[in-house]
Amino acid sequence: MSVQALHKQAQIGVDSARRDAAHFINGAFTQGSTGKSWENRSPLDNSLIGRVPEGGKAEIDAAVRAAKAALEGPWGNLTIPQRTDLLAAVADEINNRFDDFLAAECLDTGKPYGLASHIDIPRGAANFKMFAETVKNISTETFILETPDGKNAVNYGLRRPKGVIAVISPWNLPLLLMTWKVGPALACGNTVVVKPSEETPLTATLLGEVMNKVGVPKGVYNVVHGLGPNSAGEFLTQHPLINGITFTGETRTGEAIMKQAALGVRQVSFELGGKNPALVFADCDLDKAVEGTMRSAFANCGQVCLGTERVYVERPIFDAFVARLKAAAEALTLGRPEDSCTNLGPLISQEHRSKVLSYYKLAMDEGATLVTGGGVPDMPGELKDGAWVQPTIWTGLKDDARVVNEEIFGPCCHIRPFDTEEEAVKLANSTPYGLAAAVWTENVSRAHRVAAKLDVGICWVNSWFLRDLRTAFGGAKQSGIGREGGVHSLEFYTELTNVCVKL
Ligand SMILES: NC(=O)C1=CN([C@@H]2O[C@H](COP(=O)(O)OP(=O)(O)OC[C@H]3O[C@@H](n4cnc5c(N)ncnc54)[C@H](O)[C@@H]3O)[C@@H](O)[C@H]2O)C=CC1
Numbered sequence: 379m380s381v382q383a384l385h386k387q388a389q390i391g392v393d394s395a396r397r398d399a400a401h402f403i404n405g406a407f408t409q410g411s412t413g414k415s416w417e418n419r420s421p422l423d424n425s426l427i428g429r430v431p432e433g434g435k436a437e438i439d440a441a442v443r444a445a446k447a448a449l450e451g452p453w454g455n456l457t458i459p460q461r462t463d464l465l466a467a468v469a470d471e472i473n474n475r476f477d478d479f480l481a482a483e484c485l486d487t488g489k490p491y492g493l494a495s496h497i498d499i500p501r502g503a504a505n506f507k508m509f510a511e512t513v514k515n516i517s518t519e520t521f522i523l524e525t526p527d528g529k530n531a532v533n534y535g536l537r538r539p540k541g542v543i544a545v546i547s548p549w550n551l552p553l554l555l556m557t558w559k560v561g562p563a564l565a566c567g568n569t570v571v572v573k574p575s576e577e578t579p580l581t582a583t584l585l586g587e588v589m590n591k592v593g594v595p596k597g598v599y600n601v602v603h604g605l606g607p608n609s610a611g612e613f614l615t616q617h618p619l620i621n622g623i624t625f626t627g628e629t630r631t632g633e634a635i636m637k638q639a640a641l642g643v644r645q646v647s648f649e650l651g652g653k654n655p656a657l658v659f660a661d662c663d664l665d666k667a668v669e670g671t672m673r674s675a676f677a678n679c680g681q682v683c684l685g686t687e688r689v690y691v692e693r694p695i696f697d698a699f700v701a702r703l704k705a706a707a708e709a710l711t712l713g714r715p716e717d718s719c720t721n722l723g724p725l726i727s728q729e730h731r732s733k734v735l736s737y738y739k740l741a742m743d744e745g746a747t748l749v750t751g752g753g754v755p756d757m758p759g760e761l762k763d764g765a766w767v768q769p770t771i772w773t774g775l776k777d778d779a780r781v782v783n784e785e786i787f788g789p790c791c792h793i794r795p796f797d798t799e800e801e802a803v804k805l806a807n808s809t810p811y812g813l814a815a816a817v818w819t820e821n822v823s824r825a826h827r828v829a830a831k832l833d834v835g836i837c838w839v840n841s842w843f844l845r846d847l848r849t850a851f852g853g854a855k856q857s858g859i860g861r862e863g864g865v866h867s868l869e870f871y872t873e874l875t876n877v878c879v880k881l
């Protein structure tokens with residue numbers, strides 16, 4: 379289908395996607411019993427999308443108990459092929475309902491259809507398909523132990539589901555990041571209780587309809603909406619029947635969840651914040667480096683944990699690079715998701731916009747030179763009430779400026795010149811974060827040398843966000859704990875038992 383046709387179809391779906399959200403507990407949609415709810419408002423124009431019920435201890439307890447019962451009953455009794463066939467059917471049904479997911483995701487986030495139709499929704503489906511394939515092909519280690527009687531013993535590893543997994547997911551790539559956890563959790567035989575971000579309740583709710591349609595047993599996938607502290611997030615992560623907690627979001631929130639996970643010594647898998655560097659060497663292909671840095675700084679309005687907020691450019695090409703990135707930023711088109719020329723949406727909320735704008739102000743207070751942007755764009759009509767900010771570039775900040783060291787999570791970056799490879803590596807490694815980096819050079823030896831010295835979980839060379847779902851994904855330092863992706867996800871989502879058999 380052409381992008382234009384897709385846009386037209388999704389536009390029709392947008393208004394029907396405006397609805398109240400519901401919890402999905404034990405295969406049924408419910409508003410719960412707290413009587414509390416909040417308004418879900420569109421970041422595009424602040425219009426009302428619907429209300430979201432706030433779950434409390436009773437909803438969390440019901441969801442966790444349903445998940446435990448499914449684990450011990452119908453789900454736990456399936457063979458691996460039966461389970462993985464169901465997950466493949468989930469992926470197919472997401473694709474069958476592509477337009478519904480697209481409309482819901484763009485309504486909640488305001489992101490362009492062009493982006494969500496290429497990344498968010500296809501990845502939502504792929505996350506189920508890929509992990510279903512992965513678990514079909516797991517091999518485990520085997521060791522023969524020689525014993526004094528000469529008869530020996532055989533050891534083999536047995537991977538079993540970990541149990542009931544709590545999934546706490548963020549708002550920037552809601553379906554993609556939630557299914558990046560739910561896919562492997564279910565493929566490994568676990569059951570889940572999801573607490574989606576309060577900003578983006580719709581696609582997690584919609585996935586409940588998919589689960590019912592394809593026949594996933596009730597209780598396997600549960601969703602409880604709510605907030606973090608003293609609400610559904612905290613109640614879920616503290617529930618004694620939860621066996622593991624997977625979270626993507628801010629590092630400070632990770633610290634809070636880790637304390638909650640300490641009760642009962644539950645394992646965590648964390649993908650946290652970043653302040654990711656790009657290293658642009660004079661021997662790079664400048665066209666590719668500018669295009670890649672433009673995407674990594676501004677895609678999804680800068681709300682990608684892997685995005686570039688610090689750009690280090692070798693001095694001989696510094697001025698040319700700054701001029702080219704400025705032109706690219708100024709060519710971005712802000713607008714409604716369904717307009718095919720839109721490539722930049724709003725931020726997720728007014729609250730997040732206040733945070734990003736406070737950094738825009740701080741940059742100037744800290745002595746930055748403003749290259750472009752720095753404020754709020756003049757949007758037409760009802761879009762005036764949306765959470766819009768201008769794509770922004772600064773130069774001239776000191777290395778210890780807060781703007782150069784703290785995660786902003788907006789469409790902005792600071793560019794600084796460097797003179798040697800050693801200096802570039804030192805600058806790149808200079809924050810407490812260690813999620814991702816991008817290196818731009820045509821010198822293969824330099825590429826390998828620099829990649830090996832960067833203290834990050836993911837290093838792209840001459841690319842950005844090129845994702846192979848079989849690879850290890852996660853952060854170093856304060857950017858996370860553990861790795862997910864392909865077989866690496868098994869480390870968190872399964873319990874490994876060594877069976878030693880004396881022969
Ligand atoms: N992928 C990433 O790295 C993301 C980073 N952020 C950053 O985090 C900042 C704050 O945004 P938030 O949406 O508030 O992200 P957050 O990291 O505070 O919250 C993410 C999720 O954690 C839940 N949560 C919060 N406190 C909790 C607790 N004590 N126990 C259990 N669950 C809890 C929230 O309800 C939400 O579902 C943003 O300004 C942005 O800078 C936000 C979203 C994603």
Ligand SMILES: O=C(O)/C=C/C=C(\O)C(=O)O
Nearest residue numbers: 550626649682683684845
């Ligand atoms: O798994 C991916 O491809 C993308 C991950 C992005 C994040 O984790 C994020 O932005 O938080």
